Amino acid sequence: MNEVLKVIAERYTCRDYKDQMPRDEMLDAIAQAAIEAPSGMNRQAWRVIIVQDQQLIEDLAAEGMAYMQSLEDKSMYNRIIERGGKLFYGAPCMIVVPIDPKQYGPALIDCGILCQNIVLAATSLGLASTMCGLTGTAFASGKRSQEFAKRLGFPEGYAFGCSVLLGYANSKKLPHVPDKDKIIYIK
Ligand SMILES: Cc1cc2nc3c(=O)[nH]c(=O)nc-3n(C[C@H](O)[C@H](O)[C@H](O)COP(=O)(O)O)c2cc1C
Numbered sequence: 518m519n520e521v522l523k524v525i526a527e528r529y530t531c532r533d534y535k536d537q538m539p540r541d542e543m544l545d546a547i548a549q550a551a552i553e554a555p556s557g558m559n560r561q562a563w564r565v566i567i568v569q570d571q572q573l574i575e576d577l578a579a580e581g582m583a584y585m586q587s588l589e590d591k592s593m594y595n596r597i598i599e600r601g602g603k604l605f606y607g608a609p610c611m612i613v614v615p616i617d618p619k620q621y622g623p624a625l626i627d628c629g630i631l632c633q634n635i636v637l638a639a640t641s642l643g644l645a646s647t648m649c650g651l652t653g654t655a656f657a658s659g660k661r662s663q664e665f666a667k668r669l670g671f672p673e674g675y676a677f678g679c680s681v682l683l684g685y686a687n688s689k690k691l692p693h694v695p696d697k698d699k700i701i702y703i704k
Pocket of ligand 1: 528530532647648649679691692
């Protein structure tokens, strides 16, 4: 296996972080890998916002947890409680990727591709990562979405797309077991 294939196979979703912040040069390299992602028609309808402000990360988590707790279906909330009650698992750094909702469908695909570049770059540098869609729960009720969009510096009209948590693993786990039955060859 070459290095790229090894990194793809190694990547896993971390749910237990140390509080140690990754070095600036690592975050710079990851941000560079992010903006090297392809996008449909090269639209690049995204931003890469690297959040190291612990208060902001805590505020997003508090609003997200409050929103999930307020839902009739508490399965998402209970899942986080079962995992220790921390929406972001103690990760010291979060990369938020807002997108232009005017082209929501394709922009969301572009956003996913960019986030995959982030997690693979992070893995290659020895960092742990979590693709974290649940950061979106902080925007879901609408109560604080404008405040968060402002604090995160979203461009006018942009909306949350996805986020990635980054840091060092406190405990490691294996990635999911790939199901080879999902692969179909037609010759
Ligand atoms: C778009 C997307 C959003 C995700 N959001 C979350 C999330 O909010 N919280 C979380 O713990 N994991 C999240 N995950 C991680 C998945 O649960 C994980 O990739 C899956 O269980 C497979 O495990 P693995 O990544 O360790 O192979 C997300 C993954 C993707 C692709």
